Amino acid sequence: MENLANQLVDKSIEAFVMGLEIYNKPTIKYRVEGFSFFICNAWELMLKAELLNQGKSIYFKDKPDRTISLEKATKLIYPDKNTRIRLNLEKIIELRNISTHFITEDYEVKYAPLFQACVINFTNELIRFHNKDITEHIPQNFLTIHANYEPLSNEEIKLKYPSEVAQKFIQQANEIDVLNKEYNSEKFAINIAQKLYITKDRKKADFSVKIDRNSENHVAIVKELKDPSDIHKYSYNNIITAVNERLKKKNIQLKYKSGFNTYVLSLFIEFYNIKSDSKYAYRHCIGNQTSYTYSQQLVEFIVSQIKKDPNNFVESLKKAKK
Numbered sequence: 001m002e003n004l005a006n007q008l009v010d011k012s013i014e015a016f017v018m019g020l021e022i023y024n025k026p027t028i029k030y031r032v033e034g035f036s037f038f039i040c041n042a043w044e045l046m047l048k049a050e051l052l053n054q055g056k057s058i059y060f061k062d063k064p065d066r067t068i069s070l071e072k073a074t075k076l077i078y079p080d081k082n083t084r085i086r087l088n089l090e091k092i093i094e095l096r097n098i099s100t101h102f103i104t105e106d107y108e109v110k111y112a113p114l115f116q117a118c119v120i121n122f123t124n125e126l127i128r129f130h131n132k133d134i135t136e137h138i139p140q141n142f143l144t145i146h147a148n149y150e151p152l153s154n155e156e157i158k159l160k161y162p163s164e165v166a167q168k169f170i171q172q173a174n175e176i177d178v179l180n181k182e183y184n185s186e187k188f189a190i191n192i193a194q195k196l197y198i199t200k201d202r203k204k205a206d207f208s209v210k211i212d213r214n215s216e217n218h219v220a221i222v223k224e225l226k227d228p229s230d231i232h233k234y235s236y237n238n239i240i241t242a243v244n245e246r247l248k249k250k251n252i253q254l255k256y257k258s259g260f261n262t263y264v265l266s267l268f269i270e271f272y273n274i275k276s277d278s279k280y281a282y283r284h285c286i287g288n289q290t291s292y293t294y295s296q297q298l299v300e301f302i303v304s305q306i307k308k309d310p311n312n313f314v315e316s317l318k319k320a321k322k
Contacts, residue, residue, distance in 0.1 A: 031108075183245070
C-alpha cells in the first residue's frame with residue numbers, strides 16, 4: 001500500500017496548489033467555491049494516504065471498488081469531535097456541499113479566516129503524517145490567502161437576493177462569527193484585522209492626526225439601529241456548542257450523563273418561555289416557515305443558571321415540566 005499512499009500524497013499536494021492558485025487569482029469570481037472543492041480534495045487524498053500507512057482500509061466493506069468519504073476519513077483520523085482541525089475542516093466541507101446551491105462569493109470575508117487556518121493546518125499535517133514540506137512545491141508567501149474584504153451588509157444581502165437565500169447567507173455568516181468567538185483557536189480560524197489606536201508617543205505612531213478644539217464641525221456618537229440578525233446570531237445548535245465551551249473553560253461539571261444537549265436546552269427554553277422574550281430569541285418568518293435564532297445573552301443566562309447548582313440543574317427542569 002506504500003506506493004498507493006505516495007501517489008495519493010502527490011495528488012493531494014497538486015490539488016492543494018491548484019486550490020491556492022484559483023483563490024489567489026484576482027480575475028476568477030468562482031474562487032470561494034473552487035477553493036473549497038480543491039482544498040477538500042487535497043485533505044481527502046492526504047488523510048486516506050495516512051489511513052493506508054496506519055494499515056487501515058479506505059474502501060467500503062460491501063463495495064470494495066468505492067473509497068470512504070472525506071467526512072468518514074476525517075472522523076477516523078480525528079476521533080475527538082472537538083479537535084479544532086476537524087471542526088475547521090467540517091465547516092469547509094459544509095461550504096463545499098452547499099456551493100452548488102448558493103452563491104457564496106459575497107460572504108468571502110466570512111470564510112477567508114477559515115480558509116487561512118485550513119491552509120496552515122494542511123501544511124502542518126502534511127509534514128506530521130507524510131514528512132512532506134509544501135514549500136518545496138510552492139513559495140511560502142503563496143500560502144497567504146488574499147481575500148476581498150468588502151462584505152455586503154445584511155440589508156444589502158436582503159436587497160440583492162430572494163428572502164430564502166438571503167436568510168441562508170446571514171445564518172451562515174452568523175454561525176461562523178459565533179464559532180470563531182467560542183473556539184478562539186487559530187486552528188479553526190485565523191482572523192485578519194486592521195485596528196487604529198491613538199497614542200501620544202510619536203515614536204509609536206505610523207501616522208499622525210490633529211484634533212482641533214476650535215473647529216466648528218462638531219461630532220457626536222450616535223446609537224445605530226441594530227439588525228436582529230446581528231444581535232441574535234446563535235442557532236439552536238450553536239447555543240449548545242457555546243454553553244459547553246464556556247462550561248469547559250469555567251471548569252463547571254454539569255451532573256447529567258449526556259451533558260448539556262438538545263434535550264436540556266429544550267427544557268430550559270420551555271421553562272423560561274425563551275421564545276417569547278425578544279432579549280433572548282428572534283422569530284424568523286419566511287413564507288410558511290418559522291425558525292428562531294438566539295442571542296449571546298441567552299448563552300450567558302444559561303451558564304449563570306447552571307453555575308448556581310450544576311448538580312441539580314437538569315433535575316429541577318425535569319420536575320418543573322412534570
